[in-house]
Amino acid sequence: MTLKHQYNITINKYDGTLSLISDLARLIDRKYAKIFHSVVVHGSVATNEVIPYSDFDGLLIVRDEFINSKPLQKFKIESMKLILKFDPLQHHGWFQIKESDLKNYPENYLPVSTLKHSKLIYPSKENVEYNLKFSEEIDYKSGLRAMLNQFEKRNQNNWKPSNTYELKSILSQIMLMPCLYYSAINNKGIFKRESFDAVKHHFTAQEWEPIVVASQLRKDWNNNFSKFQLVLLKIPHPLLRKIIKKFGAPKINLATQNMLNSEFYSNLNMLIKKIKTDIQ
Template sequence: MHFEDLFKKKYSSNSVNFNKKLNWFFDIKYLNFRKLDKKNVLNQAKQLASEYKRLINQKDNIKRKNKVIIKTKKFNNNLISNKIKNKKKILRSISFLKRNKFDIFFKFFLVQGSLSNNDFIDGWSDFDSFVVIKNDTILNYKKLIKLQKKLQKFYNLVLRYSPFQHHGVIIYTEHDLKNYKSGFLPPEALKENINIFRKEKINFYKIYSKKKLSAEILKQRNNYIKKSLSDGYYDHHVFNNKKMKVPFVENDQTLHQLFCHIGFMLNIPILFLDSIGKSSHKKNSFQKFYKIIKNKKIIFFIKKHEKLRQNWEKITTSKKKINRNLIKFLGTDYMKTCNQVINDVLKKIP
């Protein structure tokens, strides 16, 4: 199911589906790659506000929770490496957040991933975040719409240094922190972070669950991949209504979509580790994954993606077209191999 389709129903007791709806409402694909319908936005904002009110008023009957505390580091300009060519553009986007007082809407706003651990690669890396939206923001549909407009402007600044940015800020609620589900971004992934607002601690109350939501994410994406093999096109993370052809076609103007898919394949280690109860920071997840998975075919395939990440600007020559070099690097049966690799990874999850 597409996240936007979730608005066809109300999920007052399902915080996972509510979280998906909330993130779609503020997603870059929705705000910056489509024409917004004001009436539709208004209805969605009102639905989110009323739904969240019911969600937070439910009685909490969950007894088994594990408290995890993450320390945050306050932002300063020196935390962004001078080696990054686009440092000025990155600082400009962060300055926008402070100047426009995003702390009115968000309780926490963390920069995480490659920007926080100086692993940022110009032309490849995107703006990764972890933000917690305030209750009074969600409960007021007018505030939701106001925030949506501000984020749209913020994303325009992000796209200047991250042209393949494929997701918006990753949003969680105050309710999510008190009822933190498996499948949400593991707190361990926030070990290295930069707090835009202030230095502070964040408390997560993780719910014990037999459900492996990270494994479900792998299964769901693999269903899209498998479908692409029979349909002849890939229907996930579509930009500007252009769907990537499968197998690849040279000069197909869907490089942005392929970039997003490659990024997902690089998430396999962290999703796998979370599924077996060994959550990790993404940077450290690869070596941990290789030691546990012990499958040469899978290891070679993921390492190939690591190499592509490091050499993205050398292999690609356009911001839109899939070129011959990239097809040669990935292989003509690339999507078929993705399907096989994910199947093999899923078999390793108990």
């Protein structure tokens, strides 16, 4: 595959006050420095826009020889203990690439438009410069199609989120749709926050309404955990967490249930059909 594009980017040191980031940096420095080229945080944590809904988005750039190593797996478990203290409903793990991927950067996995808003966790220096190279032909559609197919399958099975863990996961997917849609029709990435205004005009009010509802629920999010639920939801063990996130998360409150009515799901289906038509 011929590499056509090149992008030079400087990631500056994290300049916020969130204790999670300093805790992660200390963990890496103390035990895991040798396995990473660098580690960055992106999303609301990086831009200092943390709200109660916020989760943690971080990218590991792993030295190639450690990509399938036990130390890397141990780091993920140890770091997840810290991440779950920040967000007990964390619904995904670390983003991850190999150091060699910088020479064939997976732009459709984590767009440069997102990476350039990130902040450096490791190494402990003021900034790191990346000279990224990536292919001329990038598939921006397959990931979006997979998400849309998942939503359609849920609809066929009349599946609805049963607790706040499942709800947060679904809302996050819905709010990612404008970003993925923009990339699919324009063949380039965009920062998630900027994607809403960039694509809204493509949709009717009904089609866009699920984005409005999801955004409002994000804004009004309130983590109402019992002490017992907090203890359970902070357990990082992967197998146990599959059970805990199903049965240990708080139930969805009545006001939210009323917003997620039949009209919401009908409009969501229209949104999905519109996107699938547009990206054919």
